[in-house]
Amino acid sequence: xxxxxxxxxxxxxxxxxxxxxxxxxxxxxxxxxxxxxxxxxxxxxxxxxxxxxxxxxxxxxxxxxxxxxxxxxxxxxxxxxxxxxxxxxxxxxxxxxxxxxxxxxxxxxxxxxxxxxxxxxxxxxxxxxxxxxxxxxxxxxxxxxxxxxxxxxxxxxxxxxxxxxxxxxxxxxxxxxxxxxxxxxxxxxxxxxxxxxxxxxxxxxxxxxxxxxxxxxxxxxxxxxxxxxxxxxxxxxxxxxxxxxxxxxxxxxxxxxxxxxxxxxxxxxxxxxxxxxxxxxxxxxxxxxxxxxxxxxxxxxxxxxxxxxxxxxxxxxxxxxxxxxxxxxxxxxxxxxxxxxxxxxxxxxxxxxxxxxxxxxxxxxxxxxxxxxxxxxxxxxxxxxxxxxxxxxxxxxxxxxxxxxxxxxxxxxxxxxxxxxxxxxxxxxxxxxxxxxxxxxxxxxxxxxxxxxxxxxxxxxxxx
Amino acid sequence: xxxxxxxxxxxxxxxxxxxxxxxxxxxxxxxxxxxxxxxxxxxxxxxxxxxxxxxxxxxxxxxxxxxxxxxxxxxxxxxxxxxxxxxxxxxxxxxxxxxxxxxxxxxxxxxxxxxxxxxxxxxxxxxxxxxxxxxxxxxxxxxxxxxxxxxxxxxxxxxxxxxxxxxxxxxxxxxxxxxxxxxxxxxxxxxxxxxxxxxxxxxxxxxxxxxxxxxxxxxxxxxxxxxxxxxxxxxxxxxxxxxxxxxxxxxxxxxxxxxxxxxxxxxxxxxxxxxxxxxxxxxxxxxxxxxxxxxxxxxxxxxxxxxxxxxxxxxxxxxxxxxxxxxxxxxxxxxxxxxxxxxxxxxxxxxxxxxxxxxxxxxxxxxxxxxxxxxxxxxxxxxxxxxxxxxxxxxxxxxxxxxxxxxxxxxxxxxxxxxxxxxxxxxxxxxxxxxxxxxxxxxxxxxxxxxxxxxxxxxxxxxxxxxxxxxxxxxxx
Numbered sequence: 001x002x003x004x005x006x007x008x009x010x011x012x013x014x015x016x017x018x019x020x021x022x023x024x025x026x027x028x029x030x031x032x033x034x035x036x037x038x039x040x041x042x043x044x045x046x047x048x049x050x051x052x053x054x055x056x057x058x059x060x061x062x063x064x065x066x067x068x069x070x071x072x073x074x075x076x077x078x079x080x081x082x083x084x085x086x087x088x089x090x091x092x093x094x095x096x097x098x099x100x101x102x103x104x105x106x107x108x109x110x111x112x113x114x115x116x117x118x119x120x121x122x123x124x125x126x127x128x129x130x131x132x133x134x135x136x137x138x139x140x141x142x143x144x145x146x147x148x149x150x151x152x153x154x155x156x157x158x159x160x161x162x163x164x165x166x167x168x169x170x171x172x173x174x175x176x177x178x179x180x181x182x183x184x185x186x187x188x189x190x191x192x193x194x195x196x197x198x199x200x201x202x203x204x205x206x207x208x209x210x211x212x213x214x215x216x217x218x219x220x221x222x223x224x225x226x227x228x229x230x231x232x233x234x235x236x237x238x239x240x241x242x243x244x245x246x247x248x249x250x251x252x253x254x255x256x257x258x259x260x261x262x263x264x265x266x267x268x269x270x271x272x273x274x275x276x277x278x279x280x281x282x283x284x285x286x287x288x289x290x291x292x293x294x295x296x297x298x299x300x301x302x303x304x305x306x307x308x309x310x311x312x313x314x315x316x317x318x319x320x321x322x323x324x325x326x327x328x329x330x331x332x333x334x335x336x337x338x339x340x341x342x343x344x345x346x347x348x349x350x351x352x353x354x355x356x357x358x359x360x361x362x363x364x365x366x367x368x369x370x371x372x373x374x375x376x377x378x379x380x381x382x383x384x385x386x387x388x389x390x391x392x393x394x395x396x397x398x399x400x401x402x403x404x405x406x407x408x409x410x411x412x413x414x415x416x417x418x419x420x421x422x423x424x425x426x427x428x429x430x431x432x433x434x435x436x437x438x439x440x441x442x443x444x445x446x447x448x449x450x451x452x453x454x455x456x457x458x459x460x461x462x463x464x
Numbered sequence: 465x466x467x468x469x470x471x472x473x474x475x476x477x478x479x480x481x482x483x484x485x486x487x488x489x490x491x492x493x494x495x496x497x498x499x500x501x502x503x504x505x506x507x508x509x510x511x512x513x514x515x516x517x518x519x520x521x522x523x524x525x526x527x528x529x530x531x532x533x534x535x536x537x538x539x540x541x542x543x544x545x546x547x548x549x550x551x552x553x554x555x556x557x558x559x560x561x562x563x564x565x566x567x568x569x570x571x572x573x574x575x576x577x578x579x580x581x582x583x584x585x586x587x588x589x590x591x592x593x594x595x596x597x598x599x600x601x602x603x604x605x606x607x608x609x610x611x612x613x614x615x616x617x618x619x620x621x622x623x624x625x626x627x628x629x630x631x632x633x634x635x636x637x638x639x640x641x642x643x644x645x646x647x648x649x650x651x652x653x654x655x656x657x658x659x660x661x662x663x664x665x666x667x668x669x670x671x672x673x674x675x676x677x678x679x680x681x682x683x684x685x686x687x688x689x690x691x692x693x694x695x696x697x698x699x700x701x702x703x704x705x706x707x708x709x710x711x712x713x714x715x716x717x718x719x720x721x722x723x724x725x726x727x728x729x730x731x732x733x734x735x736x737x738x739x740x741x742x743x744x745x746x747x748x749x750x751x752x753x754x755x756x757x758x759x760x761x762x763x764x765x766x767x768x769x770x771x772x773x774x775x776x777x778x779x780x781x782x783x784x785x786x787x788x789x790x791x792x793x794x795x796x797x798x799x800x801x802x803x804x805x806x807x808x809x810x811x812x813x814x815x816x817x818x819x820x821x822x823x824x825x826x827x828x829x830x831x832x833x834x835x836x837x838x839x840x841x842x843x844x845x846x847x848x849x850x851x852x853x854x855x856x857x858x859x860x861x862x863x864x865x866x867x868x869x870x871x872x873x874x875x876x877x878x879x880x881x882x883x884x885x886x887x888x889x890x891x892x893x894x895x896x897x898x899x900x901x902x903x904x905x906x907x908x909x910x911x912x913x914x915x916x917x918x919x920x921x922x923x924x925x926x927x928x929x930x931x932x933x934x935x936x937x938x939x940x941x
Contacts, residue, residue, distance in 0.1 A: 235514020
């Protein structure tokens with residue numbers, strides 16, 4: 001079996017995907033195009049906006065496909081474009097041995113016939129019209145009104161369920177105080193799992209996910225710190241419940257409690273806070289959550305801002321799909337239009353558009369708002385004052401160094417030793433002999449996760 | 465956080481640890497803020513206390529923190545950031561099929577050292593490049609060498625870790641060989657067999673007849689490796705010459721006379737039939753010097769090599785070349801190299817055995833042979849060591865058999881193993897000069913090996929290594 005254009009039309013999720021794919025069908029967009037004739041496999045690397053190309057493989061036998069891009073559309077435009085090239089002119093593909101990542105995919109996948117892509121509201125999909133400007137559908141006022149009424153009813157129902165969830169949460173937190181934080185710490189995993197499941201049932205899925213992660217944050221601490229950590233975590237839940245009740249339609253609270261805006265909604269929001277600047281990737285955090293999702297956080301630092309400004313690119317994918325290739329190299333700098341999700345302390349964001357670096361890329365990191373003689377966590381305290389529901393926040397620290405304490409714990413400390421922050425992460429041995437001229441980390445009130453630092457041996461990363 | 469504040473927070477936390485209300489131990493302002501509603505006030509107090517603990521708490525470092533001394537800089541400028549990812553990938557790739565020392569040697573040839581976060585030396589490695597000695601000292605003793613001119617003496621011997629000691633001895637061997645000999649006489653016996661074997665390399669620098677008495681004592685060292693090395697150096701210095709038994713010798717080599725009018729003499733290997741015989745021959749040659757072998761057949765070393773019938777038995781040829789490499793003087797080596805290169809078909813694997821004794825021009829000649837050789841010989845080259853790195857221009861490499869075979873293997877031919885392809889691409893990456901590396905990457909890209917392919921990591925690293933202006937200029941091949 002191979003691909004025909006009709007097959008591709010059927011598989012494509014919508015016309016927009018076909019349109020987008022049509023722009024990727026030039027071999028120049030693909031630094032690597034290869035195939036294994038015997039296995040009926042075609043694969044390639046598509047140079048997207050990131051420094052790392054997306055890896056795409058398709059199986060001509062059963063029309064299976066896989067792409068490392070984060071698209072929620074299946075197949076994505078990259079997979080469609082690869083199929084299209086195979087169907088059109090496969091001469092651009094070079095014969096090759098199946099690479100390891102393709103073999104891994106073959107080993108993991110279940111052989112099922114791919115389903116035909118859904119057709120949005122009956123909209124036809126056509127390869128022939130792909131690439132042409134899309135005509136807007138004629139508005140149907142009655143249909144729109146009905147949809148709006150239905151959406152309002154759904155929203156009302158959801159809010160009622162969440163209100164119930166917040167009530168149950170308050171009750172649960174009160175119970176933990178009555179039975180004691182020691183008992184909570186000892187049984188945190190089970191207790192949190194139960195209330196998290198209840199939150200999910202009552203439409204507060206995002207909050208459920210957060211509660212599910214509480215034990216992992218508490219249980220890694222020293223015994224004498226655990227009750228304090230429990231107090232902080234439970235206090236945050238009270239704050240979230242109260243803030244949500246004050247304004248259930250608040251976009252930030254809705255994101256923390258139930259669901260997030262889509263990327264498209266955010267990009268089309270003219271009121272969204274945008275920053276066009278030169279950014280540096282200052283660190284990555286990859287965590288497997290108890291619910292089986294992997295959260296992939298990429299922290300960016302605005303190099304043109306006079307005071308520290310961060311952006312967090314957050315992505316989730318199922319742990320079962322394995323580790324994803326990062327789209328960015330640590331330390332990479334680029335120009336981009338960053339669009340922030342609405343928040344009191346804008347942090348989470350998406351990239352609106354990305355360009356190659358326009359300057360020489362040698363801008364230094366901005367100076368912390370405070371110098372080392374005063375409180376280095378003042379910016380952090382300010383962020384917490386504005387957004388007390390945040391579990392942690394990025395900090396840019398002035399000159400310091402690392403020292404070893406009891407139990408081999410590493411401490412970041414200022415040069416005059418007037419402040420010391422215990423580290424959550426291990427650091428390479430050479431870091432213990434370096435002055436850190438500036439450091440970026442994530443502080444949660446008890447531990448600092450050091451991400452990167454500027455030193456006399458250049459910029460170093462701690463999240464490898 | 466004030467002391468009062470901390471005390472209040474501790475009291476609240478203490479109450480909640482075992483369970484119960486903490487409102488009565490809260491500061492009045494907090495209790496007021498919590499409000500009168502019994503259902504609400506505990507939760508409000510929790511929010512206040514939790515937030516206060518998170519924001520106002522400042523951890524204090526324990527009294528017993530220890531700081532490491534400042535990390536010293538390596539002896540060469542650190543690799544530029546833009547080449548670090550390629551370096552890490554190349555080291556990871558190298559680990560699977562070759563000595564990672566090759567990658568470090570390429571860096572050194574361009575005037576750079578690895579970033580300490582990407583690679584740190586193991587101080588027990590006696591063969592470390594000098595550039596990493598300060599770092600190795602820091603790892604070994606937790607402190608950098610503060611006195612760069614610290615002298616190696618019998619008293620300070622134990623303060624030097626093996627690589628630093630080796631480096632100091634090598635340097636002293638050029639300026640004060642008597643001191644080195646005296647140090648070795650005092651300290652050699654106290655070291656482990658591994659270190660004693662490493663120390664033997666010092667005798668290759670500036671060899672002198674003064675070494676003979678001490679080397680003679682080492683010829684009966686408790687380590688077989690040290691004994692063998694001592695005998696080799698003695699032979700090079702003319703201080704060890706045990707004549708082999710002519711009866712035994714007759715099992716392995718035979719002298720022939722040919723020609724009717726013009727009689728000429730030659731020496732040929734005896735054809736052996738079994739693996740056991742070949743092994744016995746190897747053992748027989750291991751205890752010999754070239755000079756002794758030649759003398760037993762009434763030749764001097766050079767005339768023996770002239771009379772030897774090359775290319776009759778590859779294994780025996782290798783034994784003769786190894787014997788020369790280990791026991792012959794420099795003039796004999798030069799003559800042998802000239803002879804090998806003068807053959808119609810020179811076996812680069814045979815030349816590789818002389819790599820440690822050859823001059824740079826001869827090394828380059830050997831590399832030229834290597835890239836046109838049988839594919840399997842690349843493996844041997846990588847095992848042996850290349851001595852010179854990153855020097856070969858694009859015109860030589862682009863028309864080489866090595867590249868041609870690699871491209872064929874990449875395109876369609878599955879007869880070559882992935883390990884062979886990786887070794888070949890790495891050999892290309894180690895030999896090429898920077899422009900050649902760029903040209904090779906482009907050629908391979910046209911074959912479908914993407915710019916990010918792991919297999920080309922070493923070539924990519926090479927192409928990014930602009931020669932450091934502070935390092936000595938590359939010699940013109």
